[in-house]
Amino acid sequence: MSYLKPLFRHPKLPKNKLGYTQKEYEGSLSTLCAGCGHDSISAAIVQACFEMSVEPHKVAKISGIGCSSKTPTYFLGNSHGFNSVHGRMPSVATGASMANKDMVYFGVSGDGDSASIGMGQFVHVIRRNLNMVYIVMNNGCYGLTKGQDSATADQGSRSKAGSVNPFQAIDLASLAIELGATFVAQSFSGDKQQLVPLIKAAMHHKGFAFLNVISPCVTFNNNPGSTKSYDYVREHIEATSTLDFVPEMPEIKTNYEKGKSTRVAMHDGTLIQLNKLATDWNPEDRVSVANALQHARTKNEILTGLLYVNTEWKDLHGTLSTCSTPLNKLKETDLCPGTEVLKEINAGYR
Amino acid sequence: MKPTNTKDPEYYHKVVDCQYACPAHTPVPEYIRLIAAERFTEAYMVNWESNVFPGVLGRTCDRPCEPACRRVRVEEEPVAICRLKRVAADNKGDVKQHMPQGPFPSNGKRIALIGGGPASLTVARDLAPLGYEIHLFDEQIAGGGMMRSQIPSFRLPEEVLNEEVNFILDLGIHTQFMTYVKSLKEVLEGGYDAVFVGTGAPKGRDLPKLPGRKEGDKNIHIGIEWLAGVAFEHTKSIAQKVIVLGGGNTAMDCCRTSRRLGGKEVKVVVRSPFDEMKASPWEKEDALHEDINIIDNHVPLSFEVKDGKLIGMKFQKVKPVYDENGKRQLLPTEEDDVFIEADEVLIAIGQENSFPWIERNIGLEFDQWGMPVVDEVTFQSTNAKVFFGGDAAFGPKNVITAVAQGHQAAVSIHLFCEGLNVYERPSPYTNLISQKMGIHEWSYDSSVAIDQRYIVPQAKKSQTLKDRKKEVELGFDIATAYKETQRCLNCDVQTVFTEDRCIECDACMDVCPTSCITFTVNAEESELRQNLLVPAENLTQDLLVSKELKTGRVMVKDEDVCLHCGLCAERCPTSAWDMQKFLYSTTKANQMITPLPLIQK
Numbered sequence: 001m002s003y004l005k006p007l008f009r010h011p012k013l014p015k016n017k018l019g020y021t022q023k024e025y026e027g028s029l030s031t032l033c034a035g036c037g038h039d040s041i042s043a044a045i046v047q048a049c050f051e052m053s054v055e056p057h058k059v060a061k062i063s064g065i066g067c068s069s070k071t072p073t074y075f076l077g078n079s080h081g082f083n084s085v086h087g088r089m090p091s092v093a094t095g096a097s098m099a100n101k102d103m104v105y106f107g108v109s110g111d112g113d114s115a116s117i118g119m120g121q122f123v124h125v126i127r128r129n130l131n132m133v134y135i136v137m138n139n140g141c142y143g144l145t146k147g148q149d150s151a152t153a154d155q156g157s158r159s160k161a162g163s164v165n166p167f168q169a170i171d172l173a174s175l176a177i178e179l180g181a182t183f184v185a186q187s188f189s190g191d192k193q194q195l196v197p198l199i200k201a202a203m204h205h206k207g208f209a210f211l212n213v214i215s216p217c218v219t220f221n222n223n224p225g226s227t228k229s230y231d232y233v234r235e236h237i238e239a240t241s242t243l244d245f246v247p248e249m250p251e252i253k254t255n256y257e258k259g260k261s262t263r264v265a266m267h268d269g270t271l272i273q274l275n276k277l278a279t280d281w282n283p284e285d286r287v288s289v290a291n292a293l294q295h296a297r298t299k300n301e302i303l304t305g306l307l308y309v310n311t312e313w314k315d316l317h318g319t320l321s322t323c324s325t326p327l328n329k330l331k332e333t334d335l336c337p338g339t340e341v342l343k344e345i346n347a348g349y350r
Numbered sequence: 351m352k353p354t355n356t357k358d359p360e361y362y363h364k365v366v367d368c369q370y371a372c373p374a375h376t377p378v379p380e381y382i383r384l385i386a387a388e389r390f391t392e393a394y395m396v397n398w399e400s401n402v403f404p405g406v407l408g409r410t411c412d413r414p415c416e417p418a419c420r421r422v423r424v425e426e427e428p429v430a431i432c433r434l435k436r437v438a439a440d441n442k443g444d445v446k447q448h449m450p451q452g453p454f455p456s457n458g459k460r461i462a463l464i465g466g467g468p469a470s471l472t473v474a475r476d477l478a479p480l481g482y483e484i485h486l487f488d489e490q491i492a493g494g495g496m497m498r499s500q501i502p503s504f505r506l507p508e509e510v511l512n513e514e515v516n517f518i519l520d521l522g523i524h525t526q527f528m529t530y531v532k533s534l535k536e537v538l539e540g541g542y543d544a545v546f547v548g549t550g551a552p553k554g555r556d557l558p559k560l561p562g563r564k565e566g567d568k569n570i571h572i573g574i575e576w577l578a579g580v581a582f583e584h585t586k587s588i589a590q591k592v593i594v595l596g597g598g599n600t601a602m603d604c605c606r607t608s609r610r611l612g613g614k615e616v617k618v619v620v621r622s623p624f625d626e627m628k629a630s631p632w633e634k635e636d637a638l639h640e641d642i643n644i645i646d647n648h649v650p651l652s653f654e655v656k657d658g659k660l661i662g663m664k665f666q667k668v669k670p671v672y673d674e675n676g677k678r679q680l681l682p683t684e685e686d687d688v689f690i691e692a693d694e695v696l697i698a699i700g701q702e703n704s705f706p707w708i709e710r711n712i713g714l715e716f717d718q719w720g721m722p723v724v725d726e727v728t729f730q731s732t733n734a735k736v737f738f739g740g741d742a743a744f745g746p747k748n749v750i751t752a753v754a755q756g757h758q759a760a761v762s763i764h765l766f767c768e769g770l771n772v773y774e775r776p777s778p779y780t781n782l783i784s785q786k787m788g789i790h791e792w793s794y795d796s797s798v799a800i801d802q803r804y805i806v807p808q809a810k811k812s813q814t815l816k817d818r819k820k821e822v823e824l825g826f827d828i829a830t831a832y833k834e835t836q837r838c839l840n841c842d843v844q845t846v847f848t849e850d851r852c853i854e855c856d857a858c859m860d861v862c863p864t865s866c867i868t869f870t871v872n873a874e875e876s877e878l879r880q881n882l883l884v885p886a887e888n889l890t891q892d893l894l895v896s897k898e899l900k901t902g903r904v905m906v907k908d909e910d911v912c913l914h915c916g917l918c919a920e921r922c923p924t925s926a927w928d929m930q931k932f933l934y935s936t937t938k939a940n941q942m943i944t945p946l947p948l949i950q951k
Contacts, residue, residue: 001789002797002917005863006864006913007798007863008800009864012885033923034920035855035921037855039860039861039921190855192856218855219923230853231853231900234900
């Protein structure tokens with residue numbers, strides 16, 4: 001088995017604005033099972049960061065425990081990383097973001113890490129609208145402990161061993177919308193054409209960006225009867241829209257037929273170009289999104305693409321009115337301005 | 351694009367760049383792996399089966415394989431294929447026991463081979479085990495042809511040549527050395543079932559019209575004749591100041607031999623610019639290392655003779671000018687002509703064919719340039735009984751080409767003698783076999799070494815210049831050879847794709863270090879090449895295109911910079927990718943058992 005990736009790359013590999021090739025955004029060779037959907041998501045993150053010319057040292061990857069939470073080793077090898085406690089990734093991300101608001105935060109989690117042990121943290125990080133990209137690599141099972149059903153496994157889904165899941169599934173996207181997440185999207189690891197622009201848009205969203213990505217567990221949950229297998233997902237996928245992330249120039253390229261098109265402006269002036277495929281759905285209207293998700297569920301469809309975006313809500317730093325300088329850059333002189341200033345402040349209260 | 355037909359043996363063959371570029375199609379990666387395993391005897395036999403003279407070629411080959419090596423497309427230097435071949439030859443055990451063992455039951459057919467060089471010897475080796483009675487005629491004292499007369503001993507020791515020539519002669523070849531064939535008609539009347547002409551290109555070009563040529567004749571020599579004179583020890587010394595005219599490998603051999611026979615100031619004077627000289631770069635390097643002055647862009651004007659004795663040569667200075675098609679012209683500069691002092695001059699400006707001994711009325715046609723009309727596939731002349739090969743067939747090339755042509759001529763001769771159609775040639779021997787040994791284990795070293803090419807050590811100049819027979823290159827020691835073998839990318843271990851198993855998880859596309867694999871919508875080739883992760887702009891390399899997959903896309907793999915690291919197959923959950931070793935052996939009259947049986951150490 002290979003543990004190292006050969007160092008040679010294609011000599012004509014394209015370079016981004018920083019002069020880096022995709023190689024600078026790669027991580028170590030994956031030790032996940034061959035064919036794991038998570039690896040495709042890692043590759044999508046690499047591609048998104050490369051194409052956006054993100055400086056690798058300005059990204060932090062934070063994860064909990066699980067197959068999904070191992071993946072930060074396999075992408076962005078030149079970025080910061082923190083592999084934290086099971087289900088506690090949001091706390092660590094919150095702390096990191098408080099200390100340094102200038103970084104891009106990737107929270108990587110799985111269905112177990114977010115929908116079971118970390119559910120409490122998950123809902124509260126949404127409530128606080130922390131500025132981060134929160135990716136759930138959702139395979140509907142506990143792959144690391146041999147494939148037991150997880151909380152996102154659909155009712156009636158059959159496991160590899162043949163047992164049928166009797167419990168209702170937690171729909172993380174619906175839950176996030178219900179809780180007021182400001183950017184919610186759903187995608188599939190096998191569809192990079194959709195996933196890469198979603199990750200780019202999520203990175204540009206100022207606030208909590210939630211991506212629920214169905215990622216088949218090729219070892220334990222890719223059998224007939226499973227609702228998270230490659231075949232099932234491909235058959236039941238229904239996209240809300242095709243999406244192009246437009247960093248600067250309003251030039252639109254799409255491989256699909258054009259439907260009704262909407263543009264959403266992000267805080268930093270970038271645009272999301274949406275070519276709608278679903279009817280009765282408006283990405284800026286929570287009620288229509290909740291309805292679209294419910295309709296899809298009744299039809300056994302998996303609604304993918306950008307579901308909801310709200311660019312008006314303040315992120316956590318905005319709500320707390322933190323200073324513009326990241327806290328970790330404040331010097332002692334800034335924090336302890338001296339007795340004269342203290343006297344003035346005290347005088348203000350008299 | 352249509353799905354690639356990988357059943358065509360040429361598809362995978364082309365992926366093995368070195369083997370494909372080799373005229374004899376020696377399975378290079380196969381023997382490099384054997385060298386890595388220190389199985390030198392087997393490595394030698396893999397070579398011998400294909401190129402007949404591994405020891406000779408491991409020292410003197412023109413190495414068409416090396417510029418083709420895939421490694422030059424991802425880094426600078428190719429694998430030192432040629433010098434690894436020498437390692438197999440230097441360290442081999444008893445190889446003779448693995449060669450065909452005579453005496454062979456006679457098939458009642460007699461063949462005459464005219465000329466004892468690499469082409470003829472190859473024909474002899476291929477046909478003798480089939481029971482042919484083979485008569486070999488050569489004017490020299492021993493077999494080997496130009497390998498003996500033109501390649502100096504400091505590049506190719508006589509023992510090495512003798513050993514490999516004798517492997518063939520010992521198959522029961524009837525040799526008639528010191529016999530110059532004066533008439534092909536006479537040979538044909540000798541009742542042979544077929545005649546093979548492998549007489550090479552024995553005539554060195556001269557400069558008969560240059561002023562002073564006749565007057566200075568005593569000190570002016572034709573390069574290949576002079577080299578033969580040295581090889582057969584008729585010539586034992588040369589004057590101190592020598593000019594060698596020409597820029598090919600013969601010129602390099604002439605100047606380096608001159609240094610060993612007493613030449614102190616040896617100058618090579620060549621018309622073309624240094625970089626465009628015909629000599630192999632490593633030959634030029636070795637010449638420079640032996641203090642030889644290479645003067646380029648000088649066209650000879652005259653031999654200067656004083657008092658009946660050669661005193662030097664006059665040259666015109668030129669500069670290369672290229673037209674828009676890149677065609678070169680040498681135009682005189684305005685500078686004065688140059689006089690270069692010399693006591694002796696060696697003319698090494700090329701060689702040509704010469705067939706004064708072939709009658710023109712025996713049904714054997716010649717073209718306007720005095721070359722026999724020879725079929726490019728069958729090597730048969732217009733006289734059905736006469737076959738050509740080596741330099742005699744299509745003009746001067748090199749040893750490995752002569753061997754390759756010898757194999758094909760032998761196939762034709764065999765078909766002809768059996769009364770079969772010489773154009774209905776048997777297919778090459780091929781074998782494709784999985785290298786999987788476990789879930790993620792391969793039987794070959796799949797890791798990719800980043801080592802740079804290792805340098806072959808040389809003997810000290812102070813020693814080699816004293817003794818004409820002292821070999822300059824020492825060859826790799828086994829430890830260095832091992833490191834060099836690890837640079838080989840194992841291009842013969844093919845990435846074989848089975849559509850029915852693919853679940854389109856993209857794992858192979860994600861992991862491929864050189865971005866070779868793309869899953870995309872099918873299109874015409876020119877468009878498809880642009881739609882890949884990295885556009886496939888090297889048109890000499892094929893695309894491997896699958897049948898349509900479940901989602902309507904196809905898998906496209908650009909063979910160009912695939913490292914054959916096996917990661918696509920390791921990361922494939924369904925074994926849709928597999929690493930399979932492809933062995934290809936060109937059609938031969940006597941196809942030896944391939945792959946060779948495992949020889950116990």
